[in-house]
Amino acid sequence: MKTLGLTLAMVLGAGAAAAQNTTITLGMQLEPPNLDPTGGAAAAIDEVVYANVFEGLTRFGPDGSIQPALARAWDVSEDGTVYTFTLVEGATFHDGSAFDAEDVKFSLDRARAEDSTNAQKQLFEGIESVEVLSPTSVRVTLSAPDGNFPFNMAWGDAVVVAPETAETNATEPVGTGPFRFADWVQGDRVELVAYEDYWGEAPALETATFRFISDPTAAFAAMMAGDLDAFPNFPAPENLIQFEADPRFEVIVGSTEGETILAMNGSAEPFSNPLVREAVAKAVDREAVIDGAMFGYGTPIGTHFAPHNPAYVDLLHLSPHDPEAARALLAEAGYPDGFETVLKLPPPAYARRGGEIIASQLRAIGIEAEIQNVEWADWLETVFRGRDYGLTIVSHTEPMDIGIYARDDYYFAYADPDFVALMDELGQTTDDGQRRALMGEAQRKIAEDYVNAYLFQLAKTGVADARLRGLWENAPTQANDLTGVRWAE
Template sequence: MREKDTLMRPARFSKALTAGLAVGALALTACGAGGDDATNGGDSGAEGGTEAGTGSASDANVNIGMFAVPANLDYTTTGGAAVFEALLYNVYEGLVRLDADGEVQPLLAESWEISDDGTEYTFQLQEGVTFHDGTEFNADIVKFSLERLDEWSANTPEMLSAVESVEVVDDHEVTVMLSEPDYDALFWLAGPLGTMFAPDSVDDLATEANGTGPFEFVTYENAVRMELARNDDYWGEAAGVAGVELTYFEDASAAANAIRTGGVDAILRSEAFDQFESFEAEEDIEVHVGSSQGVVVMSMNQEHEALAEPEVRRAIHTAIDKEAVLAAATAGYGEILGGPSVPTDPYFTDFSGTYEYDPAAAEEMLASAGAEDVSLTFNVPNRSYAEASAQVIQDNLEDVGIEVDLQTQEFPAVWVEENMVNQDFDLAIINHVEPRNMANYANPDYYWGYDSAQAQDLFDQAAAATDDDEYVSTMEELTEVIVEDSPGAWLYNPPNVGLTTEGISGLPLNDLGVGIDLSDVTVSE
């Protein structure tokens, strides 16, 4: 048996994913590349602030502005990262978790061993852990929770499709059996798919949240606010504040005004890019720029006759001025991409120069492909970054003779249904915030319809890798294949920007695409 393995495992690449299931990996907000620190600084912010920002650290409450709105509380059946980013690591927990650097660390499992053939994961469980309703956490809970993945209909449960069975050794030891070696099993167990549930609670997941975490769920007013209270019986280190209120905003300007006027103590994933310079000049508000998993991509539906031609897709990619897109969408914050991975991926290669902006070359490529009088419908979610990006792209494509009809759609309700479910689009843009989102290019049924036998074979080889070097080299080769095929135009990796007022510290700096851990947040006078 190997020693405890804390290697960050990448996503499982399953050909069985469906477009409907994959909806859950999306969120409303833009987020991207940035700093290295695990949490924000402790000297941030505004004097006074809200009632949340008063009192000692032990009895204080904190009010945090958010944008991605949970439709309900059940992320086993409800798409949207907004659900699990609020609840995972705060209310719910799993066997393992990702730390601030994206490394897998113990949580409800205090240690684990992996068999030499990579098909058996034996976990030693924490003792003395109970759910908020008093239910004991033990090996039977692990078996129940992981075997229940077959009932999930959102957030890509097939990423853990290699889990074949779960064997209870005793109350505090459990072995997870895989049907085949899976390089990324621990990584996915550290996310929402690894959530432990009390059996008596699963019928009420949409309205109640009963976990083992440092906070208890109090209430959720749809699209308005969610309240969490410190779990005084938590098995681990107590949360730094007595309560957290998550306040949901429709737009970045309203949230920016709220932090300036004391309506909130902090904002996560701020999109007020045009105001960051002024925020940085203010003494009572601090700006924190961190990293994320986000890839803003414009997908091209190959069901359209013109887009079925790779040369046309490459021409469209070449026609886009990504510098102008970034300036319009984020005021220049973020990192331009040319491929489907982000700088924090271990296999990242900089493809930003592969499809450099060159309208003349794009016109030649279109002519060579025989593409004349091309007319495309561009479905755009009503999010500021997407609308700004789409307007630039529309101008770029019309400059090379492609007519583009922008269709703004409500997100998530209309955009998700029309694009990810019905696949009714020519061009579509969204920020994919899920980690290792390249996994979706292994699935021909995913909404962008990319179907490459070569890519799928390389995905399978990467999943079966037995060491880091083999995995990385295979993924690099795979990325080259996808970039050459150009099923989409990968635009940029947005920054994860947080704003805090005076005395607020401990907010996560980096967006890892899992839960937003609020247990380290503190408030000082």
């Protein structure tokens, strides 16, 4: 009987291991406010649903390349204004309804409509018309040439949705991806399961759970206890050395598209004064923020552009740490004794920890910044939409998003006409060399106008079970793409 008992235990153990090999539990610091990437600005939405639940015409690959998705191929007219997309065949939405060109037309028309709530509506502004040529072919005509259009269509905001379910995607998302939505226990987790009728290659995983753990100490404990298989954006970089020393884990350090900035409310005094903004920028010691808040993980930036992008221009020299110059600028602006303001900080560690350091640096030049810690939903409502703030710290994780500075409704209220003209010219330029030159001009413009204080490019510091394969090292967009994730044999 003893031998039989051992055999049963071995069988049961093997069954448990097999089940684990098709299941994954990931940690996330922020819970998404909803699950519709076409109707919300929060990066946490895409971190759950991008490439997993929803798909667009194109998609970002792990190396940042633009890859086919629901469009298996596309042709561009000689003048760069007409894109003809050939769609995949046999794809269905998770409710069983068929995907076709009508869904593409609906999604693009909806995103560019006057009453659209899409957070990146500017991605679709150049579309003049969308025509269905056949169930598997759609023609998009642009008002001007745009060599960046396939890139725009890879954003999470550009995923294809069905007219029957578009209005309920916020709570019950229905896409065409390899995983379908199963459950959302608010405040705790979202659960996905593999979609059996997926049109493409079936994922190795059968179930995926995203758990929301905002507290860094709790995140560390959950990883160490084995309650999580991975935390792709681990919120406590000070703990990485402990994970590196433990053979159970792999520490994955890469780059992101996250420009971390000390944003200033340019719609009101004192930050509508460019001298004040320059003073703030020169009061900040980036290296101290990176070391103190991120434990050395992060690359200093002098403008809103990723250093790994070939078009990046190093403009750090425009805003060196110079408290004496900052005090002189404040005096010139009419604030010789400084002023008081409010520094609103969302939950991520880079904001909360960085905010404490920056408040001290600002105090050294006479600016008293009252720290207010706010939850993510409150930040979106009061800062992003309401402009009720003086300063804030946030990481903009959307890919190559310098175009936000041309938006007159954006929360830091810049939209300088010369910059808007630069973005318009960039949108109509297809030559790579000319585009790079224009992007350089744009970077210089916002850096010389000191729109915000540019801090660092957010590093992607992840922790995973050492047996996991296929997690992204870098983050060309905010996503936890599970399509290629599997457990080692």
